[in-house]
Amino acid sequence: MMSNLFSIFDPSTNLFNLPINWIKTMLGLLFLPYSFWLIPNRHYIMWNFILNKLHNEFKTLLKNNYFNGSTFIFISLFSFILFNNFLGLFPYIFTKTSHLTLSLSLSLPLWLSFMIYGWINSYQHMFSHMIPQGTPSILMPFMVMIETISNIIRPGTLSVRLTANMFAGHLLMTLLSNTGNNMNFFMIFLLIFIQILLLILESAVAVIQSYVIAILSTLYSSEVN
Template identity: 85%
Template sequence: MMSNLFSIFDPSTNIFNLSLNWISTFIGILFIPYSFWLIPNRHFMFWNFILIKLHNEFKTLLKNNYFYGSTLIFISMFTFVLFNNFLGLFPYIFTSTSHLTLSLSISLPLWLAFMIYGWLNNSQHMFIHMIPQGTPSVLMPFMVMIETISNIIRPGTLAVRLTANMIAGHLLMTLLSGTGNNMNYYMIMFLVLIQILLLILESAVAIIQSYVIAILSTLYSSEVN
C-alpha cells in the first residue's frame, strides 16, 4: 500500500539497489521508426521541418548573441524533454520529467553557465540589468534585491514548472482511473471518454512544456550579453 498519493511517481523498479526506472530516459530513440534513418522520407522531412522552425525561433530570440550552432543546445533540450514527456504517457513507463532530479539537472547547469559567463565577460551589463531604466534612487537597493532573488530562483522555477505540469495531469488520470471499479457500464463509458480527452490534453502539455523550458532558457541566455 502506498504511503501517500504521490508515491506512485517514485522510482520503484530496481536490481541490486540500482534503479531501473531511469532507463526510460534513454529509450526514446527506440520509438523512432526505422524508416526515419532512410533519407529522404516522410518522418525525417517532418522532423527536419520542426527543427528548422525551432532554429529560426531561437535565432530570433538570441538576437546579437547568435552564432553558428548556438541554437543546437536548446533544440537538443527541447527534443530530450519532449521525448521523455511523451514516454510518460505510455502505460508502465516511468515519467522521468516528473521528478525534480531530472528537471533541475537540466535547468541548473544551464543557468549556472549563463551566470558565470555573464559576470565574467559582461559584468557591467549584468549590474545595469539589475536596475531598470528610470528607477528612482530610493528604490534602487530594493530593485537590486528583487532582481537578484528573481535571478537565483530561475532554475528552480524552470524545474518546478515542468515537474508540476507533468505530475498534475498524470495524477488526475490516476485518480479518475481508480474510481472505475465502483461505476456502472454507462459511467465507465463516460469515464473512458474523459480519460481519452485528458490523454489528448496531456499530449498537448508534453509539447508545450518542452517548448516553454527551451524558450525560457533561450531568453535567459540572451540576457547575459
C-alpha cells in the same frame, strides 16, 4: 491508499528486479538513424520541419548572441524533454520529467553556466540588468534585491514548472482511473471518454512544457552579452 497512489511516481519501481526506469531516458538515441535514411519518411520530414522552425525562433531570440550552432543546445533540450514527456504517457512507464531530480539537473547547469559566463565576461552588462531604466534613485536598492532574488530562483521555477505540470496531470488521471471499479456500465464509458480528453490535454501539455522550458532558457541566455 496514498502510498499506492503515489507509487507510480516512484523511480525505485522496477521490472523483473531490473532498475531500468532511468535507462529509458536515453531511448531517444534510437531515433538518430532516421537522419541517415536515403529517402526520408514522413516522420522525419515532420520532425525536421519542427526543428527548423525552432531554430529560426531561437535564432531571433538570441539576437546578438547568435553564432553558428548556438541553437543546438536549446533544440536538444526541447527534444529531450518532449520525448520523455510523451514516453511517460504510456502505461507502466515511469515519467522521468515528473521528478525534480531530472528537471533540476537540466535547468541548474544551464543557468549556472550563463551566470558564470556573463559575470566573468561582461559584469557591467549584468549589473545593468539589476536596475531597470528610469528607476528612481530611492527604489534602486529594492530593485537590485528583487532582481537578484528573481534571478536566483530561475532554475527552481523552470524545474518546478515542468515537474508540477507533468505530476498534476498524471495524478488526476490516476485518481479517476481508481474510481472505475465502483461505477456502472454507463459511467465506465463516461470515464473512458474523460480519460481520453485528459490524455489529449496531457499530450498538449507535454509539447507546451518542453517548448516553454526551451524558450525561457533561450531568453535567459540572451540576457548574457
